[in-house]
Amino acid sequence: MEEAKRDGKIVIANFSATWCGPCKMIAPLYRELSEQYPSLMFLVVDVDELTDFSTSWDIKATPTFFFLRDGQQIDKLVGANKPELQKKIVAVVDSIPVSEK
Template sequence: MGLCLTKNQGDEDDSEQHVEFAAGNVGLVTTKEGWEQKLSEASRDGKTVIANFSATWCGPCRMIAPFYCELSEKHPSLMFLVVDVDELTEFSSSWDIKATPTFFFLRDGQQVDKLVGANKPELQKKITAVLDSAVHCQK
């Protein structure tokens, strides 16, 4: 299972790398206000949020980013977000991020599940479970 624990010192920040992290239907969160806005949007629309806390320098984050984007296109009933832990350091710390990538599954702003690491089968499994539980909630 891939995950990054520390940032390599001396790496230059390259904002162009965000493009691959926020492709498809993935929303890039760059401010706490933007986060709040997306969560209230999701609550209003009855969507579950999947938030990917990652970093551009993290190999496993880059490895799973295209898959995450693909999932966002397959499941428009969910809201996919990405948060750069280096851009929103304080905010990420409030979520107790110990490693990247860390995925949080939120319904009405409340955490319903969590996945640490770039584990594609597990991410797919958790998304399927979230979709199944949403269907059961609507019945």
């Protein structure tokens, strides 16, 4: 998070779990998107490994995706909705000034 803040990168944090079927279903797309948009920082947070951290983000369902700019939430998506995830990422990328892409 500190690195993203320093570099001015938008972070997409995927709160997921190894036992979560929808998380497994969307994981390949999430990986693909991380390769497609190197100007963003993609993180995966295992809610079972980082319980306290996940609780501090008030995670009620997995997967939950947070979109963060300068450590502040700018968007959120709950559930493995592939078209919606792609749409939100494109919107975030479109919001980045051309000089930073």
